Amino acid sequence: MADPDDFSASFDRLRVDSALPRELGIHSAISADGADDLPTYVERSFDFKLRAVLSAQLPDRGNFVVMVGGSSAGKTRSLYEAICELVPDWWLALPRAASDLLGLRSDPPRSTVFWLDELQQYLGTTPSLTNECVRMLQRHGNLVVGTLWPDQYAQWTAGRDDVHQLVRSAVPIPVSESLDRHERSKALVIAENDRRIEDALRTGHVGMTQMLAGGPRLVMSWEQPVNPYAKAMISAVADAHRLGVQSPLSEELLADAMFGYLKPHERVSTAEHWLAQAVPHVAAPEHDGVSPLYAADDGRPGTLAGYTIADYLAQHVRRVWRSEPVPHQAWQALVTRLRRPDDLRRVAASATARLRYRYAETALTRLAEEFGDDRAALELADLLVRQDRFDRATEVLRSRLESDSPDLMVTRRHLDVQELRRRADEVRPPAGPRLRGLSREVAEIVADGGVTDHLRTVARTGSAIAAERLVDLLAERGCVRELRDRADDDPRAAEALADLYAAWGDVQPLRERADAGDEAARLRLKKLRREPDRRTDARFQIEQLRALVDEGHGGSAIQLCGLLFELRDEAALREELDAGTAGAAERLIALYTAQEHRSLISLRAFGLEADGQFVTPENTSKGSFDG
Numbered sequence: 357m358a359d360p361d362d363f364s365a366s367f368d369r370l371r372v373d374s375a376l377p378r379e380l381g382i383h384s385a386i387s388a389d390g391a392d393d394l395p396t397y398v399e400r401s402f403d404f405k406l407r408a409v410l411s412a413q414l415p416d417r418g419n420f421v422v423m424v425g426g427s428s429a430g431k432t433r434s435l436y437e438a439i440c441e442l443v444p445d446w447w448l449a450l451p452r453a454a455s456d457l458l459g460l461r462s463d464p465p466r467s468t469v470f471w472l473d474e475l476q477q478y479l480g481t482t483p484s485l486t487n488e489c490v491r492m493l494q495r496h497g498n499l500v501v502g503t504l505w506p507d508q509y510a511q512w513t514a515g516r517d518d519v520h521q522l523v524r525s526a527v528p529i530p531v532s533e534s535l536d537r538h539e540r541s542k543a544l545v546i547a548e549n550d551r552r553i554e555d556a557l558r559t560g561h562v563g564m565t566q567m568l569a570g571g572p573r574l575v576m577s578w579e580q581p582v583n584p585y586a587k588a589m590i591s592a593v594a595d596a597h598r599l600g601v602q603s604p605l606s607e608e609l610l611a612d613a614m615f616g617y618l619k620p621h622e623r624v625s626t627a628e629h630w631l632a633q634a635v636p637h638v639a640a641p642e643h644d645g646v647s648p649l650y651a652a653d654d655g656r657p658g659t660l661a662g663y664t665i666a667d668y669l670a671q672h673v674r675r676v677w678r679s680e681p682v683p684h685q686a687w688q689a690l691v692t693r694l695r696r697p698d699d700l701r702r703v704a705a706s707a708t709a710r711l712r713y714r715y716a717e718t719a720l721t722r723l724a725e726e727f728g729d730d731r732a733a734l735e736l737a738d739l740l741v742r743q744d745r746f747d748r749a750t751e752v753l754r755s756r757l758e759s760d761s762p763d764l765m766v767t768r769r770h771l772d773v774q775e776l777r778r779r780a781d782e783v784r785p786p787a788g789p790r791l792r793g794l795s796r797e798v799a800e801i802v803a804d805g806g807v808t809d810h811l812r813t814v815a816r817t818g819s820a821i822a823a824e825r826l827v828d829l830l831a832e833r834g835c836v837r838e839l840r841d842r843a844d845d846d847p848r849a850a851e852a853l854a855d856l857y858a859a860w861g862d863v864q865p866l867r868e869r870a871d872a873g874d875e876a877a878r879l880r881l882k883k884l885r886r887e888p889d890r891r892t893d894a895r896f897q898i899e900q901l902r903a904l905v906d907e908g909h910g911g912s913a914i915q916l917c918g919l920l921f922e923l924r925d926e927a928a929l930r931e932e933l934d935a936g937t938a939g940a941a942e943r944l945i946a947l948y949t950a951q952e953h954r955s956l957i958s959l960r961a962f963g964l965e966a967d968g969q970f971v972t973p974e975n976t977s978k979g980s981f982d983g
Contacts, residue, residue: 372469373444375436380450381473381503382432395552397437398543400430401536402529406438409527410499414443415467418494422475422523423503425531427667428571431503432473434531439469439499446499452655454478454485461489464496475502477602479512479519481698482729487522502526505671507908514910574669577648582637588617589634590648593665594673595682596690599936600702604652604662607631609693616683639663678906679931684966691718697727704732709936711944713739713963721752730756730763737769741802743961744794746777776806799957827852834921834946843874851876856950858884859922894923905937913938921947934968 370379377394409421423431439446447468451457457470457478470493472478478485490500504512504523512523535543547553578594581587592613593605605613611627618630639649648669654661665673687707694700704719717739723732733756740749753770756762783797794802801809808829814822823846830839831852839856842849850869857866858880866884869877898919904912913932917939920929926947932940948956955970962971 369447369449369468371444372439372446372448375448377433377436380432380436380448380471382436394433396546396550397433398535398539398546398553400434400531400539402531403434403438406434406529407442409529410438410501411442414499415497418496418498418500420490420494420500420526422501422509422526422528423531424506424509424528425503426505426533427671429531429533431531435501435503439501443467443469443499451478454481455483457485457493458483458489461492464492464498466497468493468498470498470500472500472502474602475504475523476508476512478502479523482701484519485522487518487525490522490525500526505908507906510908510910571668571672573646574648574666575672577638578669578673583633584618584622585614585630585633586637588614588622588630589638589663590665590669591617591673592686592689593649593663594670594677595686597665597670598674598677599682599690599706601690601694601699602702603694603696603699604664606662606693607660609689610663612689612693613683613686616685675906679934681934681966681968687712687715687966688718691715691722694719697723697729700727701729701732704735706936708735708739709938709941710933711941711959711963712966715966724752724756728756728759730766734765734769737773738805741773741776741805744780744798744802746773746780749773750777772805776802779806779809794957794961796957799961803960824848831856832946834948834950836950837952843869847876850874853877854880860924894919898928913940917943930968 382394406421406423410419412419421435423435425431439448447465449465449468449470451470451472472485493500509523509528513520543553578587578590581590589610592610596605596613611631614627614630614634615623638647639651640647646666649663649665652661652664653659690703691700691707694703700719700723704716704723707713707716707719717736720732720736720739723729724736733752737749737752740746740752750770750773753766753773756766757770780798780801783801785795785797808826811822811826811829815826827839827842827846827848829835830842830849834856836853836856839849839853843853844850854866854869854874854876857869857877861884863881863884866877866881870881898916901912901916901919905916917929917932917937920932921943924947926944929940929944929947933944945956945960948959953959958971965971
């Protein structure tokens with residue numbers, strides 16, 4: 357057995373063979389008369405590979421393994437069974453955060469299993485788990501094990517920075533949500549003596565492991581709740597999870613958020629009444645041993661930090677409510693009451709991806725002012741500049757410059773903002789009405805931080821590189837009018853314009869330009885006539901790409917949004933926007949730019965309301981989002 361003196365970390369530790377399954381994140385199983393806490397384990401086809409990978413280099417060197425599969429697919433149970441068989445007398449460490457692991461660098465233990473269930477909680481945080489830290493633990497003969505959903509695994513292996521390299525360095529063990537033929541045969545034998553396995557196998561519409569975890573009961577608790585307050589509470593926690601929140605939600609936060617999910621007559625009673633009606637039904641295991649929400653402590657006996665949602669239900673709600681807008685009250689409760697900066701950062705990113713800038717502003721302000729986050733200060737300054745709020749942007753950056761350790765990027769951005777302000781003032785009309793809080797001239801300058809304006813200036817000096825980059829940007833952003841203005845004198849602009857028309861299937865403008873002698877238009881028109889109309893099979897392609905996006909496949913989001921832009925499918929792009937799909941905001945704005953949408957200026961600067969409506973002129977006056 358491992359020597360306890362080798363282990364001096366501050367987080368929880370226990371022997372592998374004394375660990376309780378619930379402590380390790382194994383779902384409570386549906387109950388049956390005379391049944392133990394866990395049903396009999398059904399051997400999986402990947403078990404041999406899992407054990408081989410875990411023990412491959414022991415005891416001299418450890419390994420890093422990640423179980424990849426959907427909620428309630430059996431990832432954690434299989435991992436638990438494997439380490440109990442291989443290293444029952446080792447220590448089992450349950451770190452609360454990445455900082456606990458990073459603190460071991462100077463004095464790492466040996467013969468320890470580091471259990472990182474829901475590995476995403478240790479990635480991209482401040483500080484984040486690092487490649488060097490995990491390699492160090494492996495070098496000292498430890499096992500590092502974790503679990504991830506498929507979309508999370510795809511997300512954390514798509515980049516090139518340290519944290520993505522870390523996840524790629526793990527050995528992934530795919531876990532299917534359904535049993536294969538051999539697994540089912542074994543389950544049928546076990547079912548003769550285990551009532552829960554027998555009951556689970558009878559259900560054909562959901563996998564055995566999901567049935568054992570009470571999946572259908574969890575779904576029913578949300579879709580057919582005992583009262584509206586129970587559904588509101590579950591919905592609020594599920595939406596927070598959808599926006600990236602990983603910590604438990606306090607009752608104070610939930611009381612504020614639930615307002616947005618209740619009907620007017622249901623809001624008449626007090627928030628205390630809402631919670632009293634909801635909690636007994638959503639956070640207490642019922643006769644089948646599972647519950648939609650789980651209470652969590654804050655590290656001290658007798659305390660309640662808040663509630664988290666069962667994985668299976670979170671995954672179900674995410675699928676059903678994929679593009680459902682999050683209510684204003686839920687956004688507001690999250691950005692004002694969340695206490696962990698990593699949660700705030702993820703919510704800010706979710707708000708920005710959905711063009712809900714007012715909530716991003718509140719979250720970024722808190723990150724910059726309460727937590728001294730320089731990156732958040734930079735993002736906040738960029739948002740404020742887009743709204744022509746230079747005074748506030750300068751104030752945010754100056755505050756970080758006056759901190760104990762100002763970031764060099766903050767210094768550079770402070771100078772850039774001053775220069776951009778000078779340029780905006782040059783083009784600012786001397787008088788006259790403002791359009792949705794911004795004049796057209798200034799809106800064009802601040803929309804991208806002056807990049808396009810600078811390229812125009814340099815291109816006018818004869819720079820071919822600047823002219824080429826300018827055309828690429830104009831095409832990417834759907835600036836059809838300016839491309840048309842440049843097309844007669846710039847062959848590259850003519851090609852870009854023809855490409856846009858061809859992608860949209862716009863035969864008439866292509867024909868007009870071809871008749872006027874535009875060779876690029878003639879070639880695209882000829883090709884367009886030979887090709888079948890891609891709209892005929894677009895629906896199938898969209899559904900395929902959407903499924904890949906939901907599974908977390910890297911480039912599928914950009915492909916999907918690009919296809920919807922080419923189809924000029926505004927409604928579908930709005931759905932992807934509300935789903936937070938990467939690239940949806942940029943493609944929607946490009947589509948509106950091409951259509952010269954009347955709300956374009958307001959959208960680029962101030963975004964959308966919580967319900968997806970365009971921000972109205974009366975609430976876009978300068979400084980209106982400060983509160």
